[in-house]
Amino acid sequence: MRKLLMIFLILIAAVFALNLTTDNEIARNYRSAAHGISHVAVDRTIGRVADSARDLIYRLRYRTENGIDVVRARLHRMNQGALDASITAAVKMKLASDDKLTTSKIEIKTLDGNVALYGTVPNQRRAERAVALAYQAEGVNKVTSHLQVQDPISIQ
Numbered sequence: 001m002r003k004l005l006m007i008f009l010i011l012i013a014a015v016f017a018l019n020l021t022t023d024n025e026i027a028r029n030y031r032s033a034a035h036g037i038s039h040v041a042v043d044r045t046i047g048r049v050a051d052s053a054r055d056l057i058y059r060l061r062y063r064t065e066n067g068i069d070v071v072r073a074r075l076h077r078m079n080q081g082a083l084d085a086s087i088t089a090a091v092k093m094k095l096a097s098d099d100k101l102t103t104s105k106i107e108i109k110t111l112d113g114n115v116a117l118y119g120t121v122p123n124q125r126r127a128e129r130a131v132a133l134a135y136q137a138e139g140v141n142k143v144t145s146h147l148q149v150q151d152p153i154s155i156q
Contacts, residue, residue: 083139084110090137091115101130106147108134113141120148 088110095101095108104126106119115134121127127147134143 080112084112087113087115087137087139091134091140094133094137095130098129098133100126101133104130106130113139114144115140115142116144116146118146120150122150124149 088108091108091110095104095106101121104119104121106117106121109116109118115137117130117134121130127145127149130147131143131145134140
C-alpha cells in the first residue's frame with residue numbers, strides 16, 4: 001500500500017513537472033522570480049525537470065506493464081498447475097477403476113496437459129490399456145508411456 005501511495009505521489013509530481021514545460025505562463029513566472037539568474041539557466045533547469053519527469057513516467061509505465069505481465073504469467077502457471085493436478089487425479093481414477101490394472105504400480109506425471117506413465121505392468125496389453133484409459137481422462141493432450149513390461153511374452 002505504501003509503495004502504491006509513493007508511486008501515485010511521484011506520478012503526480014511528474015505530471016506537474018511536465019506541465020511546467022508546456023505552460024508558458026508558469027515558465028514566465030519562474031523567469032521573473034529568478035531575478036539575477038539568466039533566462040537560459042532557468043530554461044535549462046525547467047528542461048531538465050521536464051526530461052526527468054518524462055523519464056520517470058516512462059519508467060513507471062514500463063515497470064507497471066512489466067509487473068502486470070509477471071502477474072499474468074504467475075497466474076497462468078498457477079492455473080496450469082491446478083489443471084495438471086486435476087488431470088493427474090482423473091487419470092488415477094481411470095486406472096484405479098480398471099480391474100486388470102489395480103495390481104499394477106503406475107506413477108503419473110502431468111505437465112501442461114501431457115501425461116507420462118511410469119512403472120511396471122504385467123504385460124504389453126495392460127500397458128496399452130493404461131495408455132488408452134489415460135487418454136480418456138478430460139484435459140489430456142498427449143500420453144507418453146514409460147511403462148516397463150514384466151512379462152513381454154504374456155498376452156493376458
